[in-house]
Structures are given as structure tokens and as C-alpha cells.
Amino acid sequence: MRILSNAKAPNEFLPSTDASASPTTASPAVMCPETITTISSLLKSCARPSHLKQAHARILTLGLHRRIPTLLSAATLGYLSLGLLDSALPLFRSVPSPSPFLFNMAIRACAAGGRFHVALSLYSTLLSSGLRPDKFTFPFALRSCAALSDLWVGKLLHQHSLCFGCASDLFVAAALVDMYSKCGDVFCARQTFDKMANRDLVCWTSMISGYAHNGLTMETLEFFRLMQLSSVKPNRVSLLSALLACGRLGALRGGECFHCLAIKTRFEHDVLVATAVVDMYVKCGNLELARLMFDRIDSKDVVCWSTMVAGFGYHGLAGEAISTFDNMVDDGVMPNATTFTSLLSACSHSGLSEEGRRFFDSMNLKYGIEPKMNHYACMVDILGRAGKLQEAEEFIKQMPMEPDTSIWVSLLGACRIHGDLDLGEKIADKIMNRDHNHAGYFVLLSNVYAAKSRWTDVERVRKLMVGRRVNKDQGISLIEFNNQVHKFGVDDKSHPHSREIYAYLDQLSVRMKQLGYVPLVDFALHDVDDESKEIALSYHSERLAIVFGLINMNPGTVIRVTKNLRVCGDCHNAIKFISKIESRVIIVRDANRFHHFEGGICSCHDHW
Incomplete structure (x- = not known):
């Protein structure tokens, strides 16, 4: 014994x-x-x-x-x-015959430990052993599908949960919503959510986070409002998603409301929420508030520092971005790969090619960070924007890995800016068979041909896009007014105030020409006369959004517009004239950076 x-x-x-x-x-x-x-x-x-x-x-x-x-x-x-x-x-x-309980514990431990493939393999073994999965099995198996973004297996598990009578369980249903959201199928996530008899905070948060991370910003904010109407208190994840959505929309007033909510719910001092607040103010164009909130954060981590570096870069303040980077290093926080992406982008937006090359070289030599594809793309962009096209091409040839499409697109964009059609065509030949569905490549190539009035080639590219089923992203501009985000497309007449907007814009065009504005018709991609090209350029989405703001906002109010694509050269020129005529500060955020227009001058100094 x-x-x-x-x-x-x-x-x-x-x-x-x-x-x-x-x-x-x-x-x-x-x-x-x-x-x-x-x-x-x-x-x-x-x-x-x-x-x-x-x-x-x-x-x-x-x-x-x-x-x-x-x-x-x-x-x-x-x-x-x-x-x-x-x-x-x-x-x-x-173990000779593991019990369902032992299977569940093993699946749970594997999911919690990041062994997602093993967790799903155990689930398969459970089924083949003749055992029945239960309401404790599915949440962790579904979590593994979500982590792997394996929608096919996730849907199979959904069918199994129905067959074994577990789909109505609160935790299983919540896991299903989370799985569909993280796998990008927000439609099925919403269907599952709507069928739930009871919904807890986890379910609401999964839907809000799913909408936010799948780019459905309007739906994110609407669903957050529905959660509040259902008397469910937000948590950190839902607040982070709402702040992310406001930043993407450029909805400053909405972002301020969520900032107040973060203070009310005592999340203000959480470093993740505080960083999201900084990021929101940066992307909404209020750099002063972003800097103020950044300075109030006590324990800044590398994500927080990198966010501020990126913020200064977006606004064309490379000097402040570099200074913030230096302060971060002095504070004992080591930069990571994301930090250098932000820093290199800041150098690119401000035309600091020498500084950009110095920071690129320091990644490996000083900080032991191996440059990745996106860092090489930033360097190509830096050299290209500076007009060093041959040096950029040579830099690509010396890369230690095979350059992907993003590298060549960066150089192709530089060819468009500097009018080097020969090199542009050479690049086009390199990547024609690399990425059949890269809309940005086709658009850039069309721009290069159109700038040289080679309309036959423009049409050839257009036919290639049709043949390969490549859809060009439509230009969309957003402006916030009275806590509502208004959306405008190119030549858009769907807005209730369209008649007023177009009339005001036509009047502005006359006044602009009196001050010396000349349309840059090279930016119109149509083989028509210059007058028709001028008309095509006059009603781009950002101009419609700006005029909507001029009509509806009080005099002196800053007009903030967010555009999903890069602002074209003619619109950039036109907005400078509008800011001078109307004596307004106009802030436009395009796909690459911020443009602060005031008194006929842009903060980018025509380098973007």
C-alpha cells in the first residue's frame, strides 16, 4: 500500500x-x-x-x-x-478509446495553443471514431477554422452543428458568427446572427468586427448603433472596430463621439484604444488632435509609435515623422518592420530620397530587420517619385527576391508621373502575364498611353481588361455633414442636392478660369476633343463632394473629403484654385496621402 x-x-x-x-x-x-x-x-x-x-x-x-x-x-x-x-x-x-470529453479538451487545448490544423484533425478523428460532437466541441473547432480562414471547412462544421442539434446553442452560434466574419463571409455571419434567439456581447462584437475588417465601414457604425439600442455595453474590440470605421470614412464627428465613449467606458487609457483614437484622428485629417492624444499616452508601445510616424507621413510631414522615429528609439522602443514601412512612406511623400535610402540600409545593418517586399516597393517609390527611374530599375534588378507586381506598379506609376513611356512599356511587358487581374496596372498603363494620345493602345488595354474580367475601381469621395457621411461618384447625379451642386460647380469653373485655371486634359482617358475632356474632368467625385461642403457648411469650416483613389492632377490643380476663391481650408485624403489646400497652395507642393 x-x-x-x-x-x-x-x-x-x-x-x-x-x-x-x-x-x-x-x-x-x-x-x-x-x-x-x-x-x-x-x-x-x-x-x-x-x-x-x-x-x-x-x-x-x-x-x-x-x-x-x-x-x-x-x-x-x-x-x-x-x-x-x-x-x-x-x-x-x-489512449485506446478516448472519450468525447477527452477529445473536446484536446481540441480546445490545440485551438488555444495555435495548433489549428491539429484541432481540426482531432475533430475528424472524433467523427471517424463513431463519437458525436457536442456543444463543447464546435466552438473550438470553429475557432480553428476562423484562425485559418478556412471557410469551406467552417461551412461543413456549420452543417454538422445542425445535424447534431447544436447550432442553436449560444456559444456555438457565437462561434459561427465569428468564423464567418473572420473568413470574410459577412452575409452568412449576419444570417446566423439574425437567427439567434439570444445574443450576448461576443456575438455583437463578432459582427461589428467582421464588418469593420471586411471594409464595410457604414455597416460597422450602423451595427454598433443597433448594439447600443439593444442595451448591450461595448467592449474594447467593438470600440476598436468603430474607431477603425470612422478613420476609413474620414468621419471626424463620429470618431469624436466614439472617443467620448472610450472615456466614458474607461477604455481611454488602454494602449490599444488610445492608439486607435490617434489613428482615427490622423485619418480624419485632424493631426493636431492626433498629436495631442499621442502625447497623453503614458506607455507607448511600438504600434503606438509607428501609428504616429505613419500619421506624419500621410500628411507630408516627413521631418516630424523622422523626429518621432528618433524619439521612439531614444525611449528604448525598438522599431519593427511596420515602423520602417511608415518611415519609408513618409520619405517618399516628401521626396527625401537620400534619407529614405539611409533608413532602408539601417534596417538590416543597425536593427537586424530583413527588408521585405513592401520595403523594397517603398524604395522603388522613393526613387521613382524623385525621377530616378533608371536607378529604381537597377535597384529592382539587385533585389534578393523575385519582385512582385507591386514593385513594378510603383515604377510604372513613376513612369506615368515623369512621362517616360518607353520604360513604362518595357515594364508593362514584364508584368503583362504576371497578374492578370491587377486593375491598378491596367489603369496606370492606360494613363501612360493617354498622356501620349495613343488612343489605339488605350482601347487595347480596355479590351484586355474586359477579356480578363478586370473591373476598374470607381472613384468615390466621402464627406461628413450633420453626423452623416455623404457619398459621391464620378458625374454622380443621385444625390438630392445634385442640381445645386452642379450649378455651383459651373459657377466656380468660370471664376477659376478667370484666375488662370487651365484644365489638364491629359488626365482624361478619352479619344475626344479637348472640350469634351474638360467636361469629363469637371465632375470628378472629389469636386462634387467639395462643392456639397461649400454649399452646406458654415463659412470658415474646414472641408474634409476622403477619396478611395489617388486624386488626379487636374483635380489637384482645380482644388488649389477653389481654396483660394472660397478662402477655405480643404483637406483631401486620397489613397496615398493627405492634401491640405489653403490659399491656392497644397501642402504636398505638387509632389504626390
Whole structure:
């Protein structure tokens, strides 16, 4: 009865050198139920890996793993509870007939430990063993699908949950909503959500986060409002999603409301929420507030510092971006790959080619960070914008990896800016068969041809796009007014105020020409006369949004417009004239950066 009398001392289970402890001479008392129960309890109570391994070793020494298989299950559960998957999984596979409970615990531990493929493999084994998954099985199997973005397996698990009568369980349904959201199928996520009889905060948060991370910004804010109307208090994740949506929309007033909500719910000092607030103000064009909120954060991590570096870069303030980077390093926070992407982009937007090259070289030499594809793309962009096209091409040839489409598109964009059609065509030949569905490439190539009035080639590119089913992104501009975001497209007449907007814009055009405005018709991609090209340029989405703001906002109010594409050269020129005529500050955020127009001058100094 030695084992029973010493059951509370794990060290007694160390392998013995005494021959009497061998399996062939083990005492019959080992087989009594009390002994088995004691050992099982001991395995479950081991709080340290060393104690658990000692107990496991003693079981093996006594040969109990062959006589009492339930002890293997107990040992497996002990390893799983301590997160020792490398020990637990081989042991699990040796259990003769694992119970559904043991399967569930193994699947749960694998999902929690990032072994998502293993978790799904265990689920498959459970089914093939003739066991039934239950409401405890599906949440963690679905979590694995979400982490792997495996929508096909996720849908299969959804079918299984229906077949086994588990789909109506609150936790299973919440896991389904989360899986569909993270796999990009927000339609199925919403369908599942709407069928739920009861919804907790996790379900609401999964839907809001799903909308936000799939680019459905308007739906994100609408769903957040519905959550509040349902008397569900927001958590950190839902606040982060709402702030992200406001930043993308450029909805400053909405963002301010969520900032107030963060203060009210005591999330203001959470570094993630505080960083999201900074990012929101940056993307809404209020750099002063962003800087103020940044300075108030006590414990800034690398994400927070990188956000501010990126913010200064977006607004064309490379000097402040570099200064912030230096302060970060002085503060003992080491930069990461994202930090350097932001820093290199800042140098690109401000035309600092030498500084950009210095920071690029320092990545590996000083900070031990291997440059990735996006860093090389930034360097090509820096050299291209500076007009160093041949140097950029040579830089690409010296890359240690095969350049992808983004690299060539950066250089092609520079060819468009500097009118180097020969190099542009050479690049086009390189990437024609690389990315058949890259709309940005086709648009840039069309721009190069159109600038040289090569309309036959423009039409050829257009036919290629049709043949390959490539859809060009439509230019959309957004402006916030009275807590509502208004959307405008090119030549858009769907807005209720369209008649006023077009009349005001025509009047502005006359006044602009009186001040010397000349339409840059090279930016119109149509083989028509200059007058028709001028008309085509006059009603671009950003102009419609700006005029809407001029009509509806009080004099002196800053007009903030967000555009999904890069602002064209003619609109950039026109907005400078509008800011001077109307004596307004106009802030336009395009796909690349911010443009602050005031008194006929843009903050980018025509370098963008």
C-alpha cells in the first residue's frame, strides 16, 4: 500500500531502481479502486510540469498504463491543462478509446495553443471514431477554422452543428458568427446572427468586427448603433472596430463621439484604444488632435509609435515623422518592420530620397530587420517619385527576391508621373502575364498611353481588361455633414442636392478660369476633343463632394473629403484654385496621402 500512503507526494512517483518495483512484481494492491482513484486525483492536481512528469513516469514504471487505460486519459488531461501539447498529443494517441470529453479538451487545448490544423484533425478523428460532437466541441473547432480562414471547412462544421442539434446553442452560434466574419463571409455571419434567439456581447462584437475588417465601414457604425439600442455595453474590440470605421470614412464627428465613449467606458487609457483614437484622428485629417492624444499616452508601445510616424507621413510631414522615429528609439522602443514601412512612406511623400535610402540600409545593418517586399516597393517609390527611374530599375534588378507586381506598379506609376513611356512599356511587358487581374496596372498603363494620345493602345488595354474580367475601381469621395457621411461618384447625379451642386460647380469653373485655371486634359482617358475632356474632368467625385461642403457648411469650416483613389492632377490643380476663391481650408485624403489646400497652395507642393 506504499502508493496509497504516499499519494500526496508527487516525488514518490519517480522511477525506482528497486527490482521490486518492476511491473512483473508489482503489488496486487496497485490494482485496488482506491489506488486508481488516488493516482487519477494526483494527476489532475499536479500544478507543475515536473510533478506531472514524475507521476507519469511512475505509472509507466509500474506498468499501470497497460492495465488501467483510464490513467492515460488522466495524464493526458493533466498535460492539456498545463498547455504541454508536445507531451499531451502523443499520449492522447496512445489512449485506446478516448472519450468525447477527452477529445473536446484536446481540441480546445490545440485551438488555444495555435495548433489549428491539429484541432481540426482531432475533430475528424472524433467523427471517424463513431463519437458525436457536442456543444463543447464546435466552438473550438470553429475557432480553428476562423484562425485559418478556412471557410469551406467552417461551412461543413456549420452543417454538422445542425445535424447534431447544436447550432442553436449560444456559444456555438457565437462561434459561427465569428468564423464567418473572420473568413470574410459577412452575409452568412449576419444570417446566423439574425437567427439567434439570444445574443450576448461576443456575438455583437463578432459582427461589428467582421464588418469593420471586411471594409464595410457604414455597416460597422450602423451595427454598433443597433448594439447600443439593444442595451448591450461595448467592449474594447467593438470600440476598436468603430474607431477603425470612422478613420476609413474620414468621419471626424463620429470618431469624436466614439472617443467620448472610450472615456466614458474607461477604455481611454488602454494602449490599444488610445492608439486607435490617434489613428482615427490622423485619418480624419485632424493631426493636431492626433498629436495631442499621442502625447497623453503614458506607455507607448511600438504600434503606438509607428501609428504616429505613419500619421506624419500621410500628411507630408516627413521631418516630424523622422523626429518621432528618433524619439521612439531614444525611449528604448525598438522599431519593427511596420515602423520602417511608415518611415519609408513618409520619405517618399516628401521626396527625401537620400534619407529614405539611409533608413532602408539601417534596417538590416543597425536593427537586424530583413527588408521585405513592401520595403523594397517603398524604395522603388522613393526613387521613382524623385525621377530616378533608371536607378529604381537597377535597384529592382539587385533585389534578393523575385519582385512582385507591386514593385513594378510603383515604377510604372513613376513612369506615368515623369512621362517616360518607353520604360513604362518595357515594364508593362514584364508584368503583362504576371497578374492578370491587377486593375491598378491596367489603369496606370492606360494613363501612360493617354498622356501620349495613343488612343489605339488605350482601347487595347480596355479590351484586355474586359477579356480578363478586370473591373476598374470607381472613384468615390466621402464627406461628413450633420453626423452623416455623404457619398459621391464620378458625374454622380443621385444625390438630392445634385442640381445645386452642379450649378455651383459651373459657377466656380468660370471664376477659376478667370484666375488662370487651365484644365489638364491629359488626365482624361478619352479619344475626344479637348472640350469634351474638360467636361469629363469637371465632375470628378472629389469636386462634387467639395462643392456639397461649400454649399452646406458654415463659412470658415474646414472641408474634409476622403477619396478611395489617388486624386488626379487636374483635380489637384482645380482644388488649389477653389481654396483660394472660397478662402477655405480643404483637406483631401486620397489613397496615398493627405492634401491640405489653403490659399491656392497644397501642402504636398505638387509632389504626390
